[in-house]
Amino acid sequence: MSDRDTSMRETWETSFQEQVARQAYNTAPVEALVRNIAYYLRDRFTANERKNLHFAEMGCGAGPNLVWLAEKGIRVSGVDIAPTALALARATLDQHGFGNRVEKLVEASVSVVPLADESLDGILESCVFQHLGREDREAAFREVDRLTKPGGLFAGHMLERRHTVFQAHEDEQLAEDPGTLQLQEGGSNFYLTNIGLSHFFDAGELNGLLPGWSVVDPCLIQYELPRSEAQKRGYATYRQSMLAVYAIK
Numbered sequence: 001m002s003d004r005d006t007s008m009r010e011t012w013e014t015s016f017q018e019q020v021a022r023q024a025y026n027t028a029p030v031e032a033l034v035r036n037i038a039y040y041l042r043d044r045f046t047a048n049e050r051k052n053l054h055f056a057e058m059g060c061g062a063g064p065n066l067v068w069l070a071e072k073g074i075r076v077s078g079v080d081i082a083p084t085a086l087a088l089a090r091a092t093l094d095q096h097g098f099g100n101r102v103e104k105l106v107e108a109s110v111s112v113v114p115l116a117d118e119s120l121d122g123i124l125e126s127c128v129f130q131h132l133g134r135e136d137r138e139a140a141f142r143e144v145d146r147l148t149k150p151g152g153l154f155a156g157h158m159l160e161r162r163h164t165v166f167q168a169h170e171d172e173q174l175a176e177d178p179g180t181l182q183l184q185e186g187g188s189n190f191y192l193t194n195i196g197l198s199h200f201f202d203a204g205e206l207n208g209l210l211p212g213w214s215v216v217d218p219c220l221i222q223y224e225l226p227r228s229e230a231q232k233r234g235y236a237t238y239r240q241s242m243l244a245v246y247a248i249k
């Protein structure tokens, strides 16, 4: 592991341990992701054929998206840098009776994934690549390309530049990595303004990150937080702005 990965591991492991203590980790499949995967599966594979598919989630956390995939009959793998996240993913899959659908749960960085070339029918990620620096982010997308079979799917869910936090701090973007902010303002660990590095994608950027892939127009998902929640974060109004990416190799 690189020094950057070791430090990321420490940050996410601490965060997961806090989330476990507060019972605050995500246990629900991410709608924007699973909608795109459902669309991909619907016309291509029968229920029987799905049993031969192998999908992996990069940064799987406690595994709710893997459970959703296993419910569809798909074999699943999860990659995460935090051991506590992987232990939760294992327990969640077992609790749901899907232990037998699990191929691998591996502790690794999404920038260097110990899985074989073209071994996956689909890869998903939600809110993981957006917290990587440029070098690691580009490496993570190269891994997506390397690991996916021709015709396979990449479904992603990531921050977009019309987000309130990006709009408020646009003039602080890193010169060497446009779209990226480095914010550490204090307050809750769950707020973007205290999470350190965040990259806000723009739709056009994805063709460059997945060269040769067919990137279907990323769907923009925006919603306003309730005013009371916006005020807690120091804003009068607060717009979440995310891209749901659907790309075929």
Ligand SMILES: C[S@@+](CC[C@H](N)C(=O)[O-])C[C@H]1O[C@@H](n2cnc3c(N)ncnc32)[C@H](O)[C@@H]1O
Binding pocket: 008, 012, 013, 026, 027, 030, 058, 059, 060, 061, 062, 063, 064, 065, 079, 080, 081, 082, 085, 108, 109, 110, 111, 125, 126, 127, 128
């Ligand atoms: C915001 S959580 C999302 C979890 C999950 N995707 C979900 O939707 O519930 C980010 C996850 O990515 C993991 N992670 C962060 N950086 C990583 C990296 N460089 N390599 C592997 N996993 C990473 C964290 O440990 C955490 O589980």
